Amino acid sequence: MLLIQFLNALQFSMTLFLLAVGLTIIFGLMKIVNLAHGSLYMIGAYVGLSIWSYFDSFWLAFIFAPIVTALVGAFLYFVLFRHIQNADPMRQVLLTFGLIYIGLDSVRMIWGTMSHSISAPDLLSNSIILISEPYPSYRLFVIFVGVFVLICLYFILEKTIIGAKVRASVDDPETAKLLKINTDKILFYTFSLGCGLAGLAGITVAPILGVEPGMDMEVLVLTLIVVVVGGPGSLKGALIGALLIGFVDSFGKVYMPQLAQIIIYAVMALTLLFRPDGLYKR
Amino acid sequence: MKLEINNISKSYGSVNVLENINILSDKKECIGIIGPNGAGKSTLFKIISGIIKQDNGLVEFNNKNINNYSVEQRSRLGISQSFQKNSLFLEMSVKESLMLASSHKYKISFNLFKPLITNNFIIKNAIKIAKDIGLEDYLEVKSEFLAYGLQRQLELGIAIASSPKLLLLDEPTAGMSPAETKDIIKLIKKLSKDYSIIIVEHDMEVIYNLANNIYVLDRGKLVFEGSPSAVKKSKLVQKIYLGI
Amino acid sequence: MNIKNIIIKLFFIILIGFYSSSISYSKDNIKIGTLLPYSGVYTVLGEEITNAMSLAFDEIDNTINGKSIEIIRGDTEVKPNIALQKSRKLISSDKVDILVGPVSSSVALALRDIVVQTKTPLIIPNAGANILTDAKCSKFITRISFSNYQINAPMGTWLANKGIKTAFLLAPNYAAGKEMMSAFKENFEAAGGTVLGEEYTPFRKTKDFGPYLARVKDSGADAVYVFYAGGEAINFIKQAHSFGLSNVMKVTGAGWTTSPLFLPAQKEAAIGFIGSLNYVPSINTEANKLFITSYKNKFGRIPSEFAVQGYDSGKVIIEALKSLSGDTSNKDDLAEAIRTVSIVGPRGPLTIDKNTNNVIQNIYIFEVIAGKNGPELKVLDTINAVQAPGEKCNL
C-alpha cells in the first residue's frame, strides 16, 4: 500500500513538474506569469484526443499533440506576447487572463462539452504486479516521461551552448545583449518549448485523467502553486515544488482526508510566510 | 548629530567586502567616502542607511545602537538618503512628491479624510524645499517629464524634505553632464550649511569640492582618512586611484 | 460639444439596448422558460434536457388548443446568482408561464423563493436535493426527476439482500454526494449490512483516484458504493479498472456513474458495475423504444436519463395544459394541474406524490455487461413505484 501510494504521488508530481517547468522558464525569461498555461495543457489534451480518435494511434497523438501546442504557443508569442514584453507585468498577467476565456470557449466550440477519454496504448494498458499489488503500467510511463524531460532539460541547459545562452538571458538580459545573444530568438524558442511541455503534460495524463472542459482551471491553480512554492524562474524550484506539492497532496488525501481540500494551499501559505521568494530563489 | 561606525565587517561567501571599518562624526560636517570600483563604498553606504545588515560591528546614531533598525526606522530618526539611480514618484508632480516626503515627519500620513493638497503647512514646506533645490518653476510638472538633471535635483529634494539630521548621498552626480554636475555641487554645498552629509562618490573632483573630511576605501579596507588637501597629497591614494 | 452629452448619449444607447431586448412582445403563446446550463461544465445536461423537451413538444406540433408553445432559454451557467438574474428576466420581462430547471441543487434552492413568491410553476428536470420536496417544498415546485434518497435507498436494501455484508462508500464532497451516501447507508445498515468506511473526495477537484483506490482496496469490504458524474465518473471507473479493484470487490453505486453519456469513454472498464437509476436505455417498453428512435433520429445519439427527464417534463407540461385547455391565466390552477398529472413515459409510469410534489417512479437496478457495440446496461431488478419521504412537507 505504501509503495502504491508512493508511486501515485511520484506520478502526480511528475505531471505537475511537466506543467510547472514550462511556466517557470517562461517566467524566468520574460517575467510573464502566463495564466493561460492551463489552457495550453487543455489544448494539448484535446488535440491529442483528435489525433488519437482519427488515426487510432496513441503514439502519433503523443508526438504531435505537444508539437501542435508548441505551434499554438509560437502563434501566441508572435501575435501577443512579443508586443507586451516590456509592458507592465500586471498588465501581462491580466492579458493572459483574457486568453483563459478564449481558450475555454474555443475548446467548447470545436470539441463540444462532453467528457472524453483516451485509451492507453496496448503496450501500456496492463498492470504490473508490484509486491502482490497490481499497478497500472501506464502510470509508470508517466513517471518515466517526467524523469526523461527532466534529464533532457538539465542536459540542454547545463551542457549545451544554447542552454548557456538561455541561462545568460535569464540571469542578466542586458549582458546577454552585449554578448550578442539574440534574446528575441531565445525567448521565442523557450516560450514555444514551455507551451509544448504543457501540451505534453496534457496528452501524457489524458489516458488517466480524461479530457474535458474545465480541466485547464484545475491544473492552472496547482501549477501556479508549484511554481510559487518552488521559486519562480528556477528549474530546480519547479522540481522541488512539484515533488513537495505532489507528495503532500497524495498522502494528505489518504492520511488527512478532512484536510484534503486545503492542505496544499496551507503548504503554499506557510512556505511564503517563511520564504517569501519561494524555496529556490534564483 | 553623532554617527559612529564601529568595526564594521561584511562578506559575501568568501569575499570580504568590508573589513573593520571605523568612522566617527560628531559635528556638522560633510564626509566624503571614495574609492575605486569594488572598494566596498556602496556596501558601506547601504549598511549605514539600513538596506543591508553588516556581519559584525556596530552602527550608532546619537549614541543609540541602530543595528536592528530598518530603513524606515532610521529615516524616522533623521537619517535620510538619496539614491544613485533616480528613485522618484514618477506619476506625481514635484510639489506632491515633496509634500509626501514630509508627510511622515509631520505625522499626518495616517490621516484618512483631510485631503493632502489642502494641508497648507505641508505645501509651504514643499515650496520652500523646491526653492532650495532650484525647482520652484517646476512645481506642477510630473516627475517623469523632468529633464534628467532636474530629476537628480528632485532626488535630493525628496531626501531633505523630511528635514533630516544626516543626509546620505549615493553618487549624486552619477550620469550627469559637466554643466549639470556643477549645478548639483553648488546645491550640495548650499545644503551642507544646514545638514550633516555623507557622500559616496568615485569622482574625486566632486569630493574635493564638497567634503571637509575624506575616507578612502580600497578592497574593503579603510586606507586613509584626512582633509581634502591631505588626500590630494597622499601617495597611497594616488597609487590606488591611478595605479602608479 | 460637451463631454457630458457624449457620455450620456453613449450610455443611453447601451442601456436602451439592454432594456429593449429584455421586453418580449408576443403575448398569445404559451411560454416555457428554461433555466439550464448552456455554458460551463454542465452544458451537455442542459442541452439533453432541452432537446428532449422540444422533442415532446414537436410530437404535438408545438400547439395546444391553438396556442403555440415557445421555449425561451435562460443560461444559468450553473451559478445560483446568474440563475436568479435570468429567472427575474424570464418571469418579469418574458412573462413565461412555466419554468423548467435547473440541473444542480444549489441553483434550485436559490430559485425556490422567487418562484414561490411570483407563483410561477417550476418543473425540476434534474436537481435532486431531498429538501426541495421536503422542508422547502411548495405546490409551485414539482420534481419530475428524482430525489437523491429515491435513487440510492433501494440499492442499500437490494445489495444487503444479495449477500453483500460490508461496503466502503466513496463520493464527492458536496451536498448531493453526502445525501446519496447517507440514503444508501441508512437502508444498507437497516438490512443488516455494515459500512466499513466512507471517504469524500474534493468535488470537481479530484481527477486522480489512485490514493483513494488504494485505501478502498485495503478496507477489504465486499463492495464499494460510489456516486460520481461527468469527468469524475469516467476517471473513477477507468482508474478502478486499471488498479484491478473489481478483482477484489464488487464495484457498485448510483447509476449516473455509468450513464450512457459516459459509457463510450469508459468502455470495458465499466463492465461489472452494478448501479441503480430511474432510467436505463434497455427498458423493454414501446414508449421507451419509440423515444429512443425519435431522439436518435433527431439528435444523432442515444438519449441519456437526463434527456428522459427533459422529455417527461415536456410530457407533464402538455398533459397539464391539455387539462386546462391551454388556459394559463390562473397560476394556482396551473400548479394544481401539473401536480395531478400522471403519465407513462420512457422510464415507465409516473405520478406525482400528493404530499411532497416529488415524482413516484420505478427504480431499475442494472449491471453493465459487454454488448455488441460496447458495454450495455442490463436490468437485474425493478423496484416499482418508489416514493421519497418528506415528513417536513405539508401540501
Add this chain to the structure above:
Amino acid sequence: MRAVNYNPKLRLQIMVILVSLLVIFNIFGGYFTRFFIAEIAILSIFAISLDFIASRGGMVSLGHAMFLGIGAYSTAILSINYGIPPFYSTFLSIIIGLLIALFIGYFIVLLDGIFFIMVTLALGEMFHAWVFTSELLGGSDGIPGIMRPSLTFIGFDLNEPLVFSFYSIFWLIIAYYFIAKITDAPLGRNLDAIRQNTSRVSAIGGYTKAYKAIAFSISAGIASLAGSLYVQLNGFISPELTHWTVSGEGLIMIIVGGIGSVSGAILGASVVHIIQHELSNIISWWMFIIGFGFILVVLFMQDGLWGLIERIKKKFG
C-alpha cells in the same frame, strides 16, 4: 502596475453622471431592470474595493471574492442563526471583514506583485474549499431565506425592487465617497507613492506595511459590504460567490474602467455586467467575446474607458 492620471475632478463628474443614470433607469425601468440596477450598484462597490488596493498600494488581489463571501456569509449567519436585524448585520459583516483582513494583511501585504496575487489566490481557494464543505454555512447548497433589512420605520419597504435598488445606490455613493476621500488624503497619496516606488517611501520614513495593511482591510470591508448587500438582494448565498474567478471578473471590470479612478471602476462594472448579460442572452460563446474584448482593452486602451473619456474630453476641450 500603472494607474490612470490622478484627477479628482473628472472622477466626480463621471460619478455624478453614472449615479444619475442608475437612478433614472431605476425609476423608469421595470421589475427586471431594477434588480439589474441593484446588481450593478453592488458589483460596483466590489469593483471599487478591488480598484482601491490595486491602484493604491499596487496590490492585485485574486482572492478578494473571499471577502465578498465573508460579508455575505456573516450577514446570512448573523441574521438567520443569531436573529440580529439584517441592517445591523450588514455593519457587523463589514467589521468582521475588516478585522479578518487586518489579520491576514499583517502577514501578506509586503509580498511582491506576483507573490501577493498567488497568496491571495491561495487564501481565497482555501476559503472556498472550506465554505463548500462547511455544514454551518450550508455547504455546496448554500443558505436560502435571507431577509432584507427592514426600514419600514422611516417609510421604506426594501422588499420593493425600486427601494432596494435605491438602497444599493445609496451604499454605492457612501463607498465611493469614503474611498475617494481616502484616495485624496495623505494615506491614499502615500499608498499611491508605494505603488510607484515602495523602497523610496521606506527611505523617507513611511510606514509602508501599516499603510498597506490598513488599505487592504478597508478594501476588504468594502468588499464585505458588497457581499452583505448581494445576499440581501438575492435572499440566497452559495459558495460560487467565493470562487477566485469572481475576483478575476472584478479585475476585468476595473481594467475596462481604468485602474485607480474609483468612478472608472463603477463604469467598468456597469459596462461589463451589461455586456455579459446581453451577450449571454444572444449567444452561448459569450466568454470568447468577453475574453477577446478584454485583451483588446489591455493592449490598446491602457487606461480603459476612463482614458477614452479623458482623450475625448481633451479633443473637445
